[in-house]
Every structure is written in C-alpha cells, then in structure tokens.
Amino acid sequence: MSKAGNVFPLIGGRRVEHLKDNIQALSIKLTQEQIKYLESVKPFNPGLPHTFIPADPNVTGSSFLIARTNAIKFPNAQKPTSL
Known part of the structure; x- marks a missing residue:
C-alpha cells in the first residue's frame, strides 16, 4: 500500500x-x-499473463514481433497515460 x-x-x-x-x-x-x-x-515475477504477453510498444517504443519484419515508430511511447 x-x-x-x-x-x-x-x-x-x-x-x-x-x-x-x-x-x-x-x-x-x-x-x-x-x-x-x-x-x-x-x-518479483509477475507471472502469467504478464510473462507471456509482450510489453506494450506504445510504452517501450519497440516491439520484438514487429522489429523482425519492419521498422515502425511508436509516437506515443514514453508519454504518461491515465487508466
């Protein structure tokens, strides 16, 4: 808390x-x-599904899946958001 x-x-x-x-x-x-x-x-190990689902590319700025095929920019990466 x-x-x-x-x-x-x-x-x-x-x-x-x-x-x-x-x-x-x-x-x-x-x-x-x-x-x-x-x-x-x-x-700390967050466990499933967090260890199975890759990080949000809008947060990290890159995607390991997309990086294999094409270079794509994520303009909203590293911008604070509200849930």
Missing part, C-alpha cells in the same frame, strides 16, 4: 479473530528501508 495510490487490500479469514487481525494489519506502515529490503530478498 506504500507504493501505489490506489490499492485495495482484500482481507478475509475463517474466524472473527482472523478478520480483526487483518484489519489491524492495515495500520502497519513500512519504511522505505524495510520495503527496499523486502524487495531485495527475491526478484
């Missing part, structure tokens, strides 16, 4: 105690040093 503005944690459990513990855990605030340590333990 410290890294993005729109994060909506899903909490749950089988007992009321679990729900109370989950709600209490939402008040935990990690420091930047703690976040950096946690991220350094193991590289």
Whole structure:
C-alpha cells in the first residue's frame, strides 16, 4: 500500500479473530528501508499473463514481433497515460 495510490487490500479469514487481525494489519506502515529490503530478498515475477504477453510498444517504443519484419515508430511511447 506504500507504493501505489490506489490499492485495495482484500482481507478475509475463517474466524472473527482472523478478520480483526487483518484489519489491524492495515495500520502497519513500512519504511522505505524495510520495503527496499523486502524487495531485495527475491526478484518479483509477475507471472502469467504478464510473462507471456509482450510489453506494450506504445510504452517501450519497440516491439520484438514487429522489429523482425519492419521498422515502425511508436509516437506515443514514453508519454504518461491515465487508466
């Protein structure tokens, strides 16, 4: 929740105690040093479909599929967009 503005944690459990513990855990605030340590333990793997679908050429500026056949420019590459 410290890294993005729109994060909506899903909490749950089988007992009321679990729900109370989950709600209490939402008040935990990690420091930047703690976040950096946690991220350094193991590289993040987004998993499928992100590892299967190539990156958006409008973001990266190139496409490995198109680059094999023809040079195409992506004018909107690196421009901020809003979802």
